[in-house]
Amino acid sequence: MIQSHFEKLLGSFNKNPYTSGKERKDGLQRLKANILKNRTAIQEALFKDLGKSQFEADTNEILVVLRELNNAINNLHYWMQNKSVSTDILLFGTSSFIRFEPKSVVALISPWNYPFNLTMSPLIAAYAAGNKIMVKPSEYSPATSLVIKSIIEESFTNEEVICELGDAEFSAELCKLPFSFIFFTGGKSIAKKVLNSASANLTPCVLELGGKSPVIIDDQVNLEKVVKHIAFAKTLNAGQTCIAPDFIAIRENQIDQFILLWNKWIEDTYGSKIIESTIYSKIVNEKHYKRIENFIEGACQEGAVLPNEVSKNSTELKIGPVLLTNISWESKIMEDEIFGPILPLLTYNDEDELILKLQKYQRPLSLYIFSNRKTFIDKIILNTRSGGVTINQCLLNYVESNLPFGGDWHSGTGKYHGKYGFLEFSHQRSISRQGILPSTLELFHPPFTKFKILIKNILFKIYS
Incomplete structure (x- = not known):
């Protein structure tokens, strides 16, 4: 057939x-x-x-x-x-x-x-x-x-x-x-x-x-504005989005405020029980539901901390957004794209350390940078690779229909x-047409006369 x-x-x-x-x-x-x-x-x-x-x-x-x-x-x-x-x-x-x-x-x-x-x-x-x-x-x-x-x-x-x-x-x-x-x-x-x-x-x-699309948060930003963009992008379709934020790179002293703002946005948007919300999507099937559960369990076995209780309903195939802290850059959950409502929060001390860590990962589909410092933004873009980049927002490089969308190498x-x-x-078929004038290509046809050799030598001088 x-x-x-x-x-x-x-x-x-x-x-x-x-x-x-x-x-x-x-x-x-x-x-x-x-x-x-x-x-x-x-x-x-x-x-x-x-x-x-x-x-x-x-x-x-x-x-x-x-x-x-x-x-x-x-x-x-x-x-x-x-x-x-x-x-x-x-x-x-x-x-x-x-x-x-x-x-x-x-x-x-x-x-x-x-x-x-x-x-x-x-x-x-x-x-x-x-x-x-x-x-x-x-x-x-x-x-x-x-x-x-x-x-x-x-x-x-x-x-x-x-x-x-x-x-x-x-x-x-x-x-x-x-x-x-x-x-x-x-x-x-x-x-x-x-x-x-x-x-x-x-x-x-x-x-x-797809890939592990990172979110990089500079220490000189308004976290309240930042968190709402990240939370929206991560909860969209319950995290089952190829350009969803896969993990956060953040300063240690910002984590507590990030969690507070995250929890507030989630409750303000979806109510106190997100898995009961009619505007929050489910996991596509039991196989992927179990895969996400295994991600959470594996991370916790490696020492990850759950700042919030995991909200889930296996009958409805719903898992609420899960933050993970105390995550190592070498953790198993950092090996593959999560493709679900789990968001690890990793810390970095300075820009150079962060860049070295990011360069060890395969090239993601998107890279998100939140910063008001041009030097910080330029340094990250210069020293990393990804399919696309969005600055001070999420998903934007996909939504803009006048930009090409696609990955880079692994993504x-x-x-x-x-x-x-x-x-x-x-x-894209290349088509050339010879006009009525004699073809200059004939200057390169045998026999190779003194005049043709002269032309060749002049061309070498011009292009050397």
Whole structure:
């Protein structure tokens, strides 16, 4: 079945390898109309899969997708235009340009944590670039995956986009097909399997992963303003966000105030019992619930301190936000991305010590710096690496749609959002044309006369 679907998409591409801007815009308009028509169904599915409130479903999933759609629809004409490049003086009489062409048949494999957003956003970019697309949403968010499949089938023909449902084994088989491009969002362990399968066909891949995104707090900040931004970013989707703050680097003398302000914000926002709040999400499934419990238990066995009682409900799969203090930089919980509502507070004595510690970790997807000192901010940015950086806020570099979003090395490869997604899903074909003047390249053809040798020697003097 999957092989025949791939062949159908490839056959469709070969019949019409460069769809017009109008065709692409029409498809995106249909997608937009069907998303709006199915808004309630999307909200209900996200609540069923992740316990997301209607507000979070609207703002963190549907609105993000609508922004991407509007951006593509409004700017696609400009993105598709050939881009002229300047002519090298040695090649006078020629002209060159870049043509943005579809890659062909591409695969999108999306995750469960923001299942609608992280399926539709790359789909928009891939379709805007003119590709034929096979979509595989996550089996861990089944209700949302069914809605996604329905919307895709309402919006596109099966010669444009096909949505496949299946488990991890199905994804492994999908990656063995000779796609021209694979866009994967998820965890590192699965990403390695995707790369391994794709390597057989030399299929290039974009990997949107994650990592241990640190929050660095300078000692000269207003903690009250800082904490609310961090607490929001960490409690969003119960910490199941690839750019969620993974740990805090803070001065020892700031910890007590941080905890007090954290507790106040949590209670003011979610009430005295956060796990009973209808606007606080659940953990996706029992497997991940147990994984988070194991993180907490393991950290405490190593000497971590819980400043607050852990609030949880295994029946509802809810775990309230958990602060951990007395954490070592070498603790086991500092080895892998937490991807849940746990926030370790680690201490540092000076900037140089902090930088040395951060450099030992793999490059994260985001880095958050809270400081009013330009020298402090610049020093951290200069001496660390990450997919993106947000200063004096959290999540901002993701939310800004005019910035490319993606990881660096361990946290992923490739970028998307807006025009950057269009470029990622396009082949930038270099095209040069010889004009009516004689070609300067003939100066390098045999036989190598005295005049040609003279020209060569002059060029060496110019470029040496």
